[in-house]
Amino acid sequence: MGERLKIGISACFFHADAQRPIFTGKTLQYIEQSVAHWVASQGALPVMVPSPLGDTSRGTVGFDDYAAWLDGLVLMGGSDMWPGHYGEEPLKPQWNGDRIRDEYETALARAFIGRAKPVFGVCRGLQVLNVAFGGTLLQDISLLQPQSLTHRSAELYDRHFHAVEFVPHSRLAQLYPGTERVIVNSVHHQGINRLASDFVVEARCPDDQVIEAVRWRGPSYVAAVQWHPEFHKPAEQGVIDDAPILKDFLDAALTARAR
C-alpha cells in the first residue's frame, strides 16, 4: 500500500501531582503499549499526539497541523469525561472526570473530522465522540440503570466479558457476515445516555440494551466501540476478532489520503 498509514493516538494524562514521589509538579502524557501495537498489527505506523495545551505550552503548532500530517486518529480509553461537557453536574466527586483531556481530545477529533480524516474511538473515545456530537452520558451505569448487567469488574478488569449483538444491516454487521452476536470485554462504568443526533447505533448489549458501538452518519468515517479491541487476544473462543474493524478504519484512512 505504498508508504505506511500514519495513525495518531490521543494521549492519556497523569496530571501534575504534588503527592507523587517523582515528576512532582510535572504532567505526563502516555499511551498504553497495547493500543499502539493493535494499530501496528495491520501495518500502520502509530504515534502518540501530545497535547499542545497546558502550562508549559509554547509555539504555534496546533491540532490542525497534526490532522494535516496524519492519516487517521484513534481516541484511546481512560478516565471519565467531565459531566459539565454534556451539561450535567458530577453526581459524585469521583466522577468529575478529566476536563483537560476532554478538551484536548475534542479539539483533536474536530481537526481530523474537519479534514475528513477518519476517527476511531475506543471506550472513553466512544463517549467523547458522542458528547462532541451533542449526546450525553450515563455518569454511572449501575447507579442510573441498576437493572443493567455489570459492565466493569475491578477484579477481572479486561477479563470481564459479555455479549453484544450487531444491529442488522449496519456497517459493523456488514464487516461480520453471518455473525449476529459476539463476546467482547467490558471495562467501563459509564455509557451513552442520549445518542448524538447524527449517530447510529451499530451494536448493543442484549441483556440491557447498553450501546456498544456507534457510527456517524456524516460524510467521513467516525466510529467507535465501547469495548477495548487492543486487549482482545486473537482466536480466543467466542471473542470478537477486531481485525475487520481495524481494517475498515485503515481503509477509510487510505481513501482519505488518496483524495
Added chain:
Amino acid sequence: MNARDPHERPLLIGVSSRIYTPGTAGINVSGIWTKNLHYLEQSVAHWVLSGHAMAVMIPAVTKDSIVTRSDLDLDDYAHTLDGLLLQGGNDVAPETYGETPLHPDWAGDRVRDRYEIELIDAFVRAGKPVFGICRGLQLLNVMFGGTLLQDIATQRPASRAHRDGSTFERHFHGIELVPHSRLAQLYPGVRNATVNSIHHQAIKDLAPGFVVEACCPDDGMIEAVRRNGPSYVAAVQWHPEFHVPGDPDNFNDAPLLSDFLRAARETRAARAA
C-alpha cells in the same frame, strides 16, 4: 541562516518513549497499573513545539509485544520523521557498556536501552539528526563506544552535586562552553552559563569520534557532546525543556533547538531535491 517560512509544514520530530513496565519502580502512581505504558513529560513535547516542529511520541516494541518487527519497523519512523529527540529518564543498564551494576539501584533499563539504540541506529543510518537529553546523552555515548560513571557521588566523590532530590529541576550549576565548538558558535560571546542538573550518572570514557562541547568548571564533568560525522548527533546533560523561557537565570536553549531543527530541515530538503 534562512528565516523560516511560517506557511511551510512543521518539521516532524519523533520523541522516544519512556517505558513503564508493571511491577517496576517508575511512575508510581496510585491505582493498579497492569499495562505497559509509553509516556513523555509534557514540557519536552512543548519544547519541540516551540521551534515550529511537531512532536510525536514513537511507541516501543518490547519482548512481550504482540506485534513483530515487521509490523512496527523503527526504520519506517526514521524514514517518515525528520529527526529524533531522546528524552531523559532511567539509567542506562551497565551491561550495555560492558559493566555490571555496582548497586542494585543502578541496574538501569535494558528494555528501553534496546529500543532506543535501535531507534538511534535507524535515524543515524537514514542521515536524520538525533538530539539527546540527559539519559539521551549517556545512551548516545554508550552506543558509540563510550562508558558511564554508574554513580558520580560514589565514583568521583570530589565532584560537586549534580542532582538534588529536594530541588529537582531547580538545581543549577555552571557550565563552560568549549571555545570554537559548534555549541560555542551558537552562543557568540558566551563562555559560561548556568543549567539545571538532575543526573547521578555521567560520561566516564568519551565515545570515539565524539567531541566535548561543554564541561562543568567545578569538576570537569562532561555536559555537552557532539559526534563528528556526516549526520547531526548531539546531546546535553541538562534538561532544556525544564528551563523557564525568559528567566534570565536559565540558559536560553532556543539556539540549540534551532540548530537541531535546522539540521532536520536540511535533511528534508536534501531528500526532496
